[in-house]
Amino acid sequence: MRVPFKKTISVFVFTVYLNISYIIAQDKIPQIQLEKGEVTTAFIEAKIDSIIAILTLEEKVAMTHAQSKFSTKGVERLGIPEVWMSDGPHGVREEISWDAWENAGWTNDAITAFPALTCLAATFNPELANKYGYNLGEEARYREKDVLLGPGVNIYRTPFNGRNFEYLGEDPFLASTMVVPYIQGVQENGIAACVKHFALNNQEHWRDKINVEVSDRALYEIYLPAFKAAVQKANVWALMGAYNKFRGQYTTHNKILHKILKTDWDYDGVVISDWSSVHSTKEAALYGVDMEMGTGTDGLGTTTSNHYQHYFLANPFLKAIKNGELSEDLVDDKVRRILRLIYRTNLNPNRALGKLNTKEHHKVAREVATEGIVLLKNEENFFPIQDKKGITIAVIGENATRNMTQGGGSSQLKPLFEISPLQGIKERYKNATIIHTMGYESGDSVYDEILPATLNQDSLYVKAIETAKKADVVLFVGGLNKSHHQDSEGDDREVFALPYGQEKLIDGIHEVNKNVGFLLLTGNAVEMNWLPKTKGVLQTWYLGSMAGHAIADVVSGDVNPSGKLPFSFPKKLEDNAAHSFGEISYPGNGVDQEYKEDILVGYRWFDTKKITPQYAFGYGLSYSDFTISDVKIDQKKYNKSDTIKVTFNVANLGDREGAEVVQVYVGKHKSKVQRAIKELKGFTKVFLEKGDQKTVSISIAADELGYYNTEVSDWSIEDGNYYLYVGNASNNIVKKIKFSLF
Template sequence: MMRFSFKKSKLLLSVILCLHIPHIIGQNKIPKIQLEKSQISSEFIEAKIDSIIAVLTLEEKVAMTHAQSKFSTKGVARLGIPEVWMSDGPHGVREEISWDAWSEAGWTNDAITAFPALTCLAASFNPELAEEYGFSLGEEARYRKKDVLLGPGVNIYRTPLNGRNFEYLGEDPFLASSMVVPYIKGVQKNGVAACVKHYALNNQEHWRDKINVEVSDRALHEIYLPAFKAAVQKGNTWALMGAYNKFRGQHTTHHKILNKILKTDWKFDGVVISDWGSAHNTKEAALYGLDMEMGTGTDGLGTGTVNHYEYYYLAKPFLKAIKEGELSEDLVNDKVRRILRLMYRTNLNPNRPLGKLNNKEHYQTARKVATEGIVLLKNDDNFFPIKDQKGLIIAVIGENATRNMTRGGGSSQLKPLFEISPLQGIQKRYKNATIIYTMGYESGAPVYDKVLPATLNQDSLYVKAIEVAKKADVVLFIGGLNKNHLQDSEGDDREDFDLPYGQEKLINGIYEVNENLGFLLVTGNAVKMPWISKTKGILQTWYLGSTAGLAIADIVSGDVNPSGKLPFSFPKELNDNAAHTFGQISYPGDGVNQEYIEDILVGYRWFDTRKIKPQYAFGFGLSYANFKISDVKLDKENYTKKDQIKVTLEVANTGNREGAEVVQVYIGKHKSKVKRAVKELKGFSKVYLEKGENKLVTISMNVSTLGYYNTDISDWSVEDGTYYLYVGNASNNIVKKIKFELF
């Protein structure tokens, strides 16, 4: 016979009421203003969490720390504790996946808005737009009843071969930090947790599940961790995902850097979620900061016990270790406390909005991000914009003109309600000109972890493309990479820096018959450009999602003036990139270990310091307007370590139409006592100007941001002495250099 004391019964009733009240509030649709007035304090929530933990059984607590399906974890039905539902989606909420397999669930109501990939968002250099992007994405996740959105990704662009670079925010930690914080805030306004990934040093896909990264503490803290730190301390992200790779011999999903740096130094109070299959050890997972284990087995409840959810590292083995006294119950209590805190922020949040899907505002945001992120790289003889006029024949050549770019690519693949191709967008915009299209080349279908051969005769495609080019006044070649395996895709890296599928030969052939050639480059990565002289104009168009074709037509036609800037450097040769300079041990490693020999000199830091000329520099991007930066001034000549540095300058639009310029502020230490880059990005501002308009711009930064990570004290230090401030519109186009002193 079960016995209940009155005291325990009262406590249990209190817990049940506390857990169910949010659902009652949501069902009654209390107006938002009332919900805000009734907001529960964090102290009250923490007290409730303690009371809930007190009545959970050990088995229930352990069950909350590991998956029950591909994308969910268990709740506790008897107490009304809900399940936690997650979804992939740094740039769109992934279609529903089967409970126990990687196949699509086959739903008919899970089509979404596909937003541009994060390289495009980074290229916008617009933090306000990043928040709008995050909010729209969060609304879609909320509508789809997701509690955790598995994104954004902030791993640093170290090599142009990384198959997953298109999901990240570029090569510079300051830019990535500036863009990720508003993104997180936007998502989480919807009561959906952003899950920042992949912590840490997951900078390649090749051998990602086993490679051991060796990197200095300075590079770790100065290059690879700042965006994560900003996500935690400024963005207040509610979740963070571990990575597959090792760091100094230990898997990063259960690593000392989780407890020491993330949870202790940065005071992260959210949950750490494993990447799918990145947990490897029960004791380390328990001790070193992993809170929710996902994806360890690939067949779940299907074919046996080995990969059954109950046999995950944080499942029965964890339970057994606690019961036998090998591990403390305090470990699971901390994990459950964090999970319950996540719930009160998401699925137990009484102020949680309802969400929206595929609405007009989301498509407008997607299109705006796309147009602001497209980068004009070359524009000889004002090739762009192209006017729509009768008698004009435009040949559109290239598979990427019609190829679906939201499918494939791994976990970020999407199922949009629609995707407007570049060809469709151009056809829709150009009503007077004649548009003729031919494929030019074929790449094969996107399949994860496999390369499928092309099905059409490549020689025939080539011959037809040349014939079409001969007939045209203007040729728009739309090529680049795609989401195939060994291209821009999760699971492995590119094997070649050149354009794939015979595109260089095709460009050369088109040029022989028609020199009026523009290239719309669809990639998430830099590519080699030996063919650059054969083109008059080049647009870097990224993967743009649902409204891709409309945004591309906006820029090509001149309806929108391009204002994007490159978030990473384009090297001329692969070995010009720092990671590829030091041989195999630097990239991709020897199969076991890898050394980041370039240390802190990543991206433009490397090009500047080693005086290597890139093909296109970080921060570079042209416009249809002309801008002049002048009258650059510092508010002081000498600063103390407590000061703020304020830069004022004037930006003028001297062109014949409206546009936007991104003013970039870099700072470098003169004769530093430690190795430093010539300069580092410390501030930027996107300035919108009408024709003939001038604006006064102020950019401020704390002196503390000039520090380096001092390995002697395991903390940040700011050197006294002489510094130089550089202002320009690209890392290699500086219009003003000012000397100042720091005491």
């Protein structure tokens, strides 16, 4: 068919025009990847501006919500990569299926399980926290993740909280001091740490609906400092919202918390929702959710075709912008933060390659574990136990062989190996005879369900007593586990006492063998009516891959214990502040909850109310004897811009090397507002050879001694007299010094 000449010319001109337009458009597309010399803040921000300018609205919205259980979309036409996330705070979780809560079945996703964060907190060693974070970040990088969903910094308010083992204890100063180097270590690998759960998610029971009512003072003085340190001192790149409500509004998209985070603290990273913690398109858009994860549907409660498009920040968000109900500036801010995250992680040209399951990783895991183990009781020098011929050691208890990296919820892991306490003890003790029996049994650990035991408990009890009779020494290995209503996500504990008939078993063992030591595996305090039936107690936490080796290191004396408790152990549940006020304080009435103890959390409560704990915050024994002496401050009067310098001598009077944690607390004398008697303001871990001593100093900024003044909605520092307390536990103060601020 012939085409008229004029029409041919018109088609030709139009085709040329399209090609030229395409070429011009291509020229406008910025180079996405960076060269190593281009990694500057100004250059990256300019690059982000140029990218946002050419993204379609649909592309921008697609970046703000999940495309699978643990990933979000990139932009294919521009080469902008997807973002891949992984649980969790003490190890990189196994691969999860694209769209189901089940293992993907990979064979190359086994990792190093590091000790849970309660153990890290118990080390009181910020340098070790940095090594922990760096080695964990290396594993996340090798597994090709961009965001590691941890650490958790929710405050230990009640020993019933199922996720306390994932957090850093009851004191905001300790949590703040330990979380900063952890985050810095992770992010040195080009992996974003994601600090969580912002905020006031201090219990699992009713976590998805409970409305927390708390004073501004408690909010700012107790529950926010670790988050603030993560943002302002560690420059954390990601932060996760929480499930609960605060003052009637869900915390993931809470107007008050959004202002604090992104305006007051000037946070420039992303806010990632917890999985299914978004409840409103408008609030998520306005109050700071940048990446919506795990919602599943638009609230229908069922999975539908293309359900990721039904997320609150998916089609409903797109529609609201197109209709003019929401400004496009809102999605631009979210995309800007997401692109900033991408340039810090998977488009960072300086990013290392990562490593997995190296000897160094195992070494660090073991080091954290041994430094975090806390010697609670050592009557008649029960520990360490010598390895010598002719001695029989009975290891009794299910936790001697139970896998403690499985279960617990989102923090469960698939380690390359996990050395059990029994295996570690057997491998360390070459001369002594080691015998073992379970003593009791619980069901397997699965999420949100309690599985029954499968063995006859009476038979296990009888065999345990028979085994104890044959031994010179009994090591009872018990405590809690990662099952539902124990140390696990999804709900809280229901009883303060040891579960599974352990107290009865300890009583029975003690009747036939008085030489009993307890290896207590928990992430929480427990009731200790059984304490008089033991000569020694080691709090051994959940220690991960190297658990058994670390426990054997301390039991044998190869390592001198130096851990300190990061939270208080009450004698009875009612001694805990949250529980002392009844149901409305914990767990709430099903709708609302009031933090009636206000700022008096943990040792602040025990000190101020003159309640004696079973074991105090900061407490931990050693195989050596240490003294703290010649405590001085450099002045008696300070102005509010000064730094208070505390110096002291620490001496090791024992016959072996060891470490002591010196703790400095400060309290305001006759404050005009309610304040705790004292608050932790500094600490240092001092390592000493036998017979050695060191002069050590701790500096405290005077402007850190304020309280949150609700009358001016800001921090205030009172004039007048203060007391400085120095000791090795919150209830063991060796020196009290008076000074004044003006």
